[in-house]
Amino acid sequence: MADLRWYKIEEQIPEGDFIRQVAVAGKKLCLLRNEGKIYLLQNSCPHAGGILSGGWCEKGALVCPIHRYSYNLENGRGAEGQGDYINTYPLQEKKDGLYAGFRQGLFRRFFHKD
Ligand code: FES
Secondary structure, eight states, X not given: OTTEEEEEOOSOOOSSSEEEEEEETTEEEEEEEETTEEEEEESBOTTTOOBGGXXXXXXXXXXXXXXXXXXXXXXXXXXXXXXXXXXXXXXXXXXXXXXXXXXXXXXXXHHOOO
C-alpha cells in the first residue's frame, strides 16, 4: 500500500451501527458501521446519483434509497445483474483516530516526489 496517502476522518464516530456522509480530503463519502465493522465507501450511487448515505445495510451490502441497487460492503461490487460498482477506501485505526487511505493520482506521483 505504498502509494496510499492517509487522511484523518475528523468527524466523531458514533457507537453502534450508523450510516452518514462525511467529508475526507475534500471528498464526500459514506461512512458506516455494520455489524461492528466500519466501512468507507463512495457516497454517490453510480446508477443515477442517489445519496448512498441515505440508504441502509442489508446482508453485507449497502442499499441505495432511490432504486434499491445494492453494493457489497467489502469490495463495492454491485449485486448480480447490475454490472456496476462503487469505490471502497481502506481505513486504519491510529492512536489519534481513524484514517482513510487514498491512492495517489498519476499527476501527484509524477510531479511531487514527497
Ligand atoms: S440511483 Fe441508486 S439505485 Fe438508482
